[in-house]
Amino acid sequence: MPEHRGGAGQPPLRLLVATNLVTLLCRTVARYGSEIDVLTPDGAIMRVNLRRKVDDVVCGDMVSVDIGERTVLARGERRNQLARRDGFERRRTIAANIDRVWVVVAPRPEIPHLLIDRFLVGILNLPAQAGLIINKCDLIDADNGPALEAKLATYGHLRIPVLRISAHSGSGTKELSETAAGGSNILVGQSGVGKSSLIQAMLPGEDLRVGEIGQTGEGRHTTTTARWYPADHQGAWIDSPGVRDFTPEITTFDELVRGFPDLGEISDGCRFRNCTHRSEPGCAVRQAVLREMLPEGRLDAWLELLKNVNTH
Ligand SMILES: Nc1nc2c(ncn2[C@@H]2O[C@H](COP(=O)(O)OP(=O)(O)OP(=O)(O)O)[C@@H](O)[C@H]2O)c(=O)[nH]1
Ligand SMILES: [Mg+2]
Numbered sequence: 001m002p003e004h005r006g007g008a009g010q011p012p013l014r015l016l017v018a019t020n021l022v023t024l025l026c027r028t029v030a031r032y033g034s035e036i037d038v039l040t041p042d043g044a045i046m047r048v049n050l051r052r053k054v055d056d057v058v059c060g061d062m063v064s065v066d067i068g069e070r071t072v073l074a075r076g077e078r079r080n081q082l083a084r085r086d087g088f089e090r091r092r093t094i095a096a097n098i099d100r101v102w103v104v105v106a107p108r109p110e111i112p113h114l115l116i117d118r119f120l121v122g123i124l125n126l127p128a129q130a131g132l133i134i135n136k137c138d139l140i141d142a143d144n145g146p147a148l149e150a151k152l153a154t155y156g157h158l159r160i161p162v163l164r165i166s167a168h169s170g171s172g173t174k175e176l177s178e179t180a181a182g183g184s185n186i187l188v189g190q191s192g193v194g195k196s197s198l199i200q201a202m203l204p205g206e207d208l209r210v211g212e213i214g215q216t217g218e219g220r221h222t223t224t225t226a227r228w229y230p231a232d233h234q235g236a237w238i239d240s241p242g243v244r245d246f247t248p249e250i251t252t253f254d255e256l257v258r259g260f261p262d263l264g265e266i267s268d269g270c271r272f273r274n275c276t277h278r279s280e281p282g283c284a285v286r287q288a289v290l291r292e293m294l295p296e297g298r299l300d301a302w303l304e305l306l307k308n309v310n311t312h
């Protein structure tokens with residue numbers, strides 16, 4: 001390549017700076033206010049600034065970064081995004097570009113009513129693959145075991161992986177790494193169920209903060225921001241802060257249907273198309289519950305979430 005020199009009276013350095021805008025396509029690892037940590041293509045973590053015109057950036061987003069200025073120039077298009085409504089009806093985007101969402105539960109803390117069903121509706125509408133992890137299997141005993149198994153049976157007929165794991169003993173972690181291989185996997189759930197502990201078990205080279213559990217069995221919200229951890233074969237684990245509840249961002253009947261594939265299959269037998277399974281005559285879904293072919297909990301969850309969508 002011919003060497004460029006500055007023209008008469010022009011300092012060569014200026015030309016060098018002007019042509020030397022180095023931009024790199026990076027993965028957003030985590031967001032901290034108006035700054036983000038990015039993963040550069042050669043595997044380094046770098047803290048860079050967001051500007052107001054490119055402000056909508058979350059964990060998992062691809063961004064082009066001006067390395068000299070350490071600022072984000074643009075954000076890549078998102079494949080999908082996991083968002084929830086907060087207590088003030090504001091949208092909170094948790095992470096983007098997700099292949100699988102694992103809902104993590106444990107014998108302690110207790111699983112809140114409908115939390116799993118609500119997550120499933122959100123996940124299936126991303127769309128992304130869904131999975132259920134029962135962590136802390138080392139704590140299952142004759143006291144808490146039957147209730148937990150009954151709860152899990154509610155989801156046994158959905159064609160999603162249900163994995164029993166102990167981040168502490170390592171039992172079940174091999175199956176998790178096989179099922180999760182090659183994609184981006186986010187762990188979601190209540191505080192204290194062991195999301196960070198599981199990622200630590202999957203990635204021993206990383207150093208994640210793990211929290212204590214209070215007397216009540218509740219976590220202490222140790223993880224405060226979602227974080228992307230690269231894994232083998234282009235895969236990734238995403239840790240996320242614990243939530244008390246999850247409200248999926250759905251408004252239409254079709255979205256609700258997508259969130260309940262098990263009811264959808266049965267509802268082909270309902271007398272009315274678009275049957276809401278509330279009280280219509282000839283409802284195959286309510287029949288299936290009576291015949292114990294569909295767990296009652298799934299119909300309860302459907303009816304609860306139906307209140308939030310427009311059925312006209
Ligand atoms: N007995 C047992 N305890 C576990 C297991 N996994 C995690 N824990 C404990 O559960 C507590 C909470 O673990 P974390 O990994 O911080 O939980 P988290 O889901 O990341 O919580 P937040 O970051 O607050 O959302 C810690 O005291 C862990 O040691 C497990 O498999 N068995
Ligand atoms: Mg955590």
Ligand SMILES: [Zn+2]
Nearest residue numbers: 270275277283
């Ligand atoms: Zn019906």
